[in-house]
Amino acid sequence: MVRKVSIFGSTGSIGRSAIDVICNANETGAAEFSVEALAAGRDVEGLASQALKLKPKIAVIADESRKVELAALLAGSGIEVAAGEGALNEAAARPCDRVLAAIVGAAGLGSTLAAIKAGNDIAIANKESIVCGGQLMLGEARQSGARIFPVDSEHSAIFQCIGDGRSLENLTITASGGPFRNWSLEQMATATPAQAAAHPVWSMGIKNSIDSASLMNKALEFIEAAVLFDVAADHINVLVHPQSIIHGMAHFDDGSVIAQLGCPDMRTPISYALGWPDRIPTTVDRLNLAQISNLEFFEVDEERFASIRLAREAMGAGPAARVVLNCANEAAVSAFIAGECGFLDISRLVEAALERFSSGNFASSKCETLEEIAEISRYGRFLVSQWLNNAPSRAGG
């Protein structure tokens, strides 16, 4: 059986790990994959070299100004070349067995929705799109019959543990604690982007890495778990586990707790989401608990890390507040990377945006359409840019 996949965000960390899974399976004969579409944002050279190797039917670059360059790099290959948002959506809707949604940020929502509407099953890494449009995605999936398989390591773990969901009491997602797990607030105030991106365990794109440092990654994942598994927020725990060996747990009403363990390598959850119901063999290191010897667990310190509290508040405030939380965070992380604000300003900016938003006209929006979500996203980003423009330079403060 040939498994036809499309990879959106192919040049990123998740995209490259997925390609490794696919190539390894094809080379060893463990499974047979073919690639329908590859898509990226701006990296034409990376995309072209992947395309020449994997021979997709189509390669799409989101940045339209780079289409000519992509076409030149793929001239004579027989691979169709396209660019822009419309082309991303069209390619996502082409029939295949799985669309891997691995674009970073809310920018990935449109193509994922297009794929779902076409009835394609989704392997979803792009948590920001779930936070902003999870209900919309699930509603469209019910209509089209598309299934949504989690890729995020914690959610893949829960998916592997939860069974049919009967007798479930609680879920736990683990957090490494990030590079600043033991830093004081004074130290974090002067943290640089390079320090924030230096994740102690996982190798990831810069945005997810910085989110891990502020624990906003876990805040987004908390909302992601509530949406994907339809579990109330007060039944979802976050536990700091620096070794990142246990990724998630399902707690049942007879006292049983089922956990998923594995070396921290995204090729495991990616292969599970691409292969389900089969497991696709990978070259991931095998777990040796005797060698690791010590697994630690701690509560989140909410004095130093405000993100989980902000996510709980946004969950209580409704779907539009989640969009603001996510998009204010995206804008604040970009500002931090650009040296326009300090590390601790990221959660301050998100909190300020949520506060301002709660008293505005959009607060009760149900986010039932992509357009509505886009409008609230723009507003969330605007609130952050307004604050940055009015504040004196805070970089490092």
Ligand SMILES: NC(=O)C1=CN([C@@H]2O[C@H](COP(=O)(O)OP(=O)(O)OC[C@H]3O[C@@H](n4cnc5c(N)ncnc54)[C@H](OP(=O)(O)O)[C@@H]3O)[C@@H](O)[C@H]2O)C=CC1
């Ligand atoms: N990395 C990880 O281990 C994990 C990541 N995730 C989630 O997966 C997603 C991807 O993360 P990661 O791979 O780390 O991110 P990266 O930054 O490494 O890669 C992002 C990918 O998205 C593409 N992209 C960016 N903007 C656009 C756009 N507007 N349109 C089309 N494509 C775009 C990039 O293209 P280009 O290269 O051309 O810029 C790149 O291919 C995120 O949502 C993240 O939260 C979840 C769990 C773990």
Ligand SMILES: CC(=O)[C@@H](O)[C@H](O)COP(=O)(O)O
């Ligand atoms: C690999 C993965 O799923 C990341 O989202 C991971 O969760 C990041 O690590 P933190 O636990 O530090 O956020």
Ligand SMILES: [Mn+2]
């Ligand atoms: Mn995760």
